[in-house]
Amino acid sequence: MTPARRTATAPEAARKAPPGRNRVRIIGGVWRSRLVRFSPSAELRPTPDRVRETLFNWLGQHLDGLEALDLFAGSGALGFEALSRGAARVVMVERDRRVAEGLLEAARELDAKAAHVVQGEALEFLARDTAAYDVVFLDPPYASDLAARALAALPARMKPCGRVYVETAAPLAAAAPWRVVREARAGAVRYALFEIDR
Numbered sequence: 001m002t003p004a005r006r007t008a009t010a011p012e013a014a015r016k017a018p019p020g021r022n023r024v025r026i027i028g029g030v031w032r033s034r035l036v037r038f039s040p041s042a043e044l045r046p047t048p049d050r051v052r053e054t055l056f057n058w059l060g061q062h063l064d065g066l067e068a069l070d071l072f073a074g075s076g077a078l079g080f081e082a083l084s085r086g087a088a089r090v091v092m093v094e095r096d097r098r099v100a101e102g103l104l105e106a107a108r109e110l111d112a113k114a115a116h117v118v119q120g121e122a123l124e125f126l127a128r129d130t131a132a133y134d135v136v137f138l139d140p141p142y143a144s145d146l147a148a149r150a151l152a153a154l155p156a157r158m159k160p161c162g163r164v165y166v167e168t169a170a171p172l173a174a175a176a177p178w179r180v181v182r183e184a185r186a187g188a189v190r191y192a193l194f195e196i197d198r
Helices: 049-059 077-084 097-110 122-128 146-153
Strands: 023-025 035-037 067-070 089-094 115-119 133-138 158-168 178-186 189-196
Touching: 035 097, 049 077, 049 158, 049 178, 049 189, 067 077, 077 089, 077 097, 077 115, 077 133, 089 097, 097 115, 122 146, 133 146, 146 158
Parallel strands: 067 089, 067 133, 089 115, 133 158
Antiparallel strands: 023 035, 158 189, 178 189
């Protein structure tokens, strides 16, 4: 496969993954309680269940018809959760080839035809992308400035009143055209929901 945009297809029936490491459980929607397998990687830290539950309470339990972008997809926990709750399409961007291949396999197992996996760098993807999104998930490596840089680059990719979820180790200040709608903390994890003001 080439590192270009690849759309996940589902040649086989969806099935439950066995319990164990490198698994994340979908907590709501049509795939509720399904386990998603992801590639082992020391850098992957799926968003905890409690934080995801809070996030989707903030967003609304149903994302019917919305277009979403999971910019640092990793395990795919946020992207697959959005699809389970009715998102029309979720683009998952992941720089690590092996992890991206794991996302494709998870999408096949779920029969997630609306999952589009892109293997590449997040900021490079934003620079060439032309789509507009209702919801964006930003959960980059904590020891980086990628969250702030991605947030600064996102206004051109947002629909009116678009929202961005940001997960970081330290609070991220809002600057125009963003405003913070909700924010919280769970242990070392700080997370916030931004909305574009336009």
